[in-house]
Amino acid sequence: MKLSRSFYISVLVFYFMCLQVGHSQDSTLSFSDTALLENATLDTSLNTIKLEQNTALTEQRNELKFVLYLISTELFDDAQYVLKRMQLDSVSQTNLRDSVTYYSGWIQYFNQEFTQAIASFSSIDSVSSVLHASAFYNAICHVQIDSLNEAKRILEKINVSENEELYNLKLLQLRGISLLQRDYQSFDSLTNLIQTSSFLTKTEMEAMSVYALDMRSFKRKSPWIAGLLSAIVPGLGKFYAGYRGIPFGAMYMTIPLGAIAAESLILAGAASLQFIALGAIFGVFYVGNIWGSILSVYAKEKEFYEELDHNIEFDMHTPIRRAFY
Amino acid sequence: MITILSLICILPFVGLSTEKSHELRTADSLHSIGLTEDAIIAYEYAAYAAESNSIRTIALIKKADCLTSLAKTQSSENTLSRLNYYNLSDSLQYQARYKAALYAYLNKNHEESAAQLEMIQQFLVDSIAMQSKPLYALVLNELRQWNAAKMRLTMWNAYYQSSDSATFKSITEAIDAAYTSKKQPKYKDPAKAQIWAQIIPGSGQLYSGYLFDAAFTSVMVLSGIGIAAYGVLVAKYYVTGIIMGYAVFQRFYIAGQQRSEYLARKKNYKTKRAYNDELRDLITHQLK
Numbered sequence: 001m002k003l004s005r006s007f008y009i010s011v012l013v014f015y016f017m018c019l020q021v022g023h024s025q026d027s028t029l030s031f032s033d034t035a036l037l038e039n040a041t042l043d044t045s046l047n048t049i050k051l052e053q054n055t056a057l058t059e060q061r062n063e064l065k066f067v068l069y070l071i072s073t074e075l076f077d078d079a080q081y082v083l084k085r086m087q088l089d090s091v092s093q094t095n096l097r098d099s100v101t102y103y104s105g106w107i108q109y110f111n112q113e114f115t116q117a118i119a120s121f122s123s124i125d126s127v128s129s130v131l132h133a134s135a136f137y138n139a140i141c142h143v144q145i146d147s148l149n150e151a152k153r154i155l156e157k158i159n160v161s162e163n164e165e166l167y168n169l170k171l172l173q174l175r176g177i178s179l180l181q182r183d184y185q186s187f188d189s190l191t192n193l194i195q196t197s198s199f200l201t202k203t204e205m206e207a208m209s210v211y212a213l214d215m216r217s218f219k220r221k222s223p224w225i226a227g228l229l230s231a232i233v234p235g236l237g238k239f240y241a242g243y244r245g246i247p248f249g250a251m252y253m254t255i256p257l258g259a260i261a262a263e264s265l266i267l268a269g270a271a272s273l274q275f276i277a278l279g280a281i282f283g284v285f286y287v288g289n290i291w292g293s294i295l296s297v298y299a300k301e302k303e304f305y306e307e308l309d310h311n312i313e314f315d316m317h318t319p320i321r322r323a324f325y
Numbered sequence: 326m327i328t329i330l331s332l333i334c335i336l337p338f339v340g341l342s343t344e345k346s347h348e349l350r351t352a353d354s355l356h357s358i359g360l361t362e363d364a365i366i367a368y369e370y371a372a373y374a375a376e377s378n379s380i381r382t383i384a385l386i387k388k389a390d391c392l393t394s395l396a397k398t399q400s401s402e403n404t405l406s407r408l409n410y411y412n413l414s415d416s417l418q419y420q421a422r423y424k425a426a427l428y429a430y431l432n433k434n435h436e437e438s439a440a441q442l443e444m445i446q447q448f449l450v451d452s453i454a455m456q457s458k459p460l461y462a463l464v465l466n467e468l469r470q471w472n473a474a475k476m477r478l479t480m481w482n483a484y485y486q487s488s489d490s491a492t493f494k495s496i497t498e499a500i501d502a503a504y505t506s507k508k509q510p511k512y513k514d515p516a517k518a519q520i521w522a523q524i525i526p527g528s529g530q531l532y533s534g535y536l537f538d539a540a541f542t543s544v545m546v547l548s549g550i551g552i553a554a555y556g557v558l559v560a561k562y563y564v565t566g567i568i569m570g571y572a573v574f575q576r577f578y579i580a581g582q583q584r585s586e587y588l589a590r591k592k593n594y595k596t597k598r599a600y601n602d603e604l605r606d607l608i609t610h611q612l613k
Contacts, residue, residue: 069373073407078369081362256568263564 060086060096067103080107098128105137114141132158132166133324139173140320143180143313152177168194168201169319175208176316179215180309187212200323204315211308220301223294230293234258234286237293242300250289257282346371346380349387356391365391378412382421389424393431402428402437419445419453426460435467455484459608466601475504478608496611503607510596515589522585526578529585533592542581549574 063086070079083104105120121138124131135158142151155173160166171190178187187208197205221241230237234254235247261282264275352367368388375381385408389401405425410418426441442461445454458481465474478500486493513533522529527543530536549570556566 066370066373070369075369078366081366085366256572260565260568263562267562 057093057096060093064096064099064103067100071103071107076107076110079103080111083107094125094127095129098124098130098134102128102130102134105134109137109141112144114144117141118145132160136169136173136320136324140316143177143316148177148181164196165198165200165323168196168198168205169323172201172204172208172319173316175205176312179208179211179312182215184212184216201319204319207315208312211312215305215308218301218304221297223297226293226297227290230290234289235293237290238296241293241296243296246296250292254282254285254289257285346375348374349380349384352384352387356387361391361395365395378409379414379417382408382413382417386421386424389428393428398428398431402432402434415449415453419449419457423457423460426457426464430460430464430467433467435464438464439468451484455481458484459612462608463605466604467597469597471504471509471604474604475500478611482611499607499611503604508600510593510600512596513589513592515586515593518585518589519582522582526581529582530588533585533588535588535592538584538588542577542584545577546574546581549577 063082067079067082070076070082083100086100101120101123105117105124108114108117108120118138118141121134121141124134128134135154139151139154142148142154152174155170155177158166158170160170171193175187175190178184178190191209194205226237226241228237229240230250233251235250237247238250239247257278261275261278264272264278268274348367348371352364352371355361355367356364365388368384368391371384372381372388375384385404389404392398392401392404402425405421405428408421408425410421413421422441422445426438426445429435429438429441439461442457442464445457446461458477462474462477462481465471465477479497482493482496482500486496518529518532520529521532522542526546527539527541530539530542549572551570552573553566553570556562556570560566
């Protein structure tokens, strides 16, 4: 009975001890559970942040796809509005940020806002996938604002030696700039660097050679001869300079005035007020016509180069758009 | 113009299609709180993301409406020129074509407007197409096809007012009175005006209805002849007389021909405008 009582007591003590240990274990477990739960909560919040980041990235990508759709539909104003709304700071990926900047620049280029386009293209990251495209557009924008040396510098920095098409495009741009600068020596040395022709630039490369030939063969007419011819027959100097319609206008005004002045001289005499007035009017037109003929030689030269410059710039733009539209 | 716009815009539409996407609802919300520029982009996005041509069409129509509210009617017309009418319900096709016609009309692109309205008449049932008749009449007025415009209005009146004989009769009388051949403008032929000016200086302007212009040209041309005659016959300054006389004569003789042609066109425009404005008032009054 004693044994049984002590046994029961031992069992009871053991039970309470176990219970206590169990409790202490339970409490330890609960601490670790809390820690796990806290960790789990932290992980969940991190996942939420990651998820939010991913969602934001997906949204930005979708928005950029929408911008591309707007550009392809030629809704440039709408595309610009969306790009402005996409705040660059909130664009997490560098590549995506560069794409946003690139398309902003592209639309500015298309809207002929060249200074703003230069700012956009210049801010593209040096490891971006749109680096080459932005560099070419940046250079052509500099050409448009007559910053030819800067355009040349940008093009020379582009490393496209491994890509034959882009290498030819670079050569074409540099040749165009050489012609715009009337640097025929540089043009020739760049022409010698062409090894193969590519579909992207073939037509424009040939056109550049024709422009160079035209420029070299152009000889300005003599302003002295133009003046002399106009002194003999009013308007003939302008005809000599290369104009075809204007000379008749000059003749139409000056010759009748000369005839009136001559008649006045014959009928009223050299000392008459009538002859002095009419003679003065004729003199102004006569001398003005000679001076106009001299200037027309320079004007014709300017027109010739302006037309060629326009064609050169056009042929520089076309393959860039062909390559990167 | 605001009255006509509101009448023509609102009357033919009881409500746009109820088919809507999430993007379209977002755009509607932006529009309803006055963010029109954002709504324009949102409608374009809805058109871009649209799963059906119907949703795309609704989005583009609403975008055009937003653009019009910003007084960009040319952009509205351009937006609706991108619509694809294939596989649309009759009511939606009507809404799309009607809006396209309306914005073309507002941009004075009357041929395009007439083409859209003719499509409505050809492809849609009378019960739907009949609503577009007043706009069609306005467009035909601008194209100087007054008899065709009168016919459209008569049809419209017969369709909608047949139950009310008194109203039908009064509108019929108003239409008949406005479109009588006597009231329709008689056009001056610019080529004929130029030929008259070649034969008798000043008569071209007179034909166009500009008396002062005609008198001025006649006087100046005669002055040129007078200067030449005076120089040759009186002053004995033959060269000076002929040259100065010829200069004045030639200047006003040639300019008179060009001005006669211009004035004939101007007269035609003014006559047409006055008559069409009167007709427009009549049509909008009947719509009310």
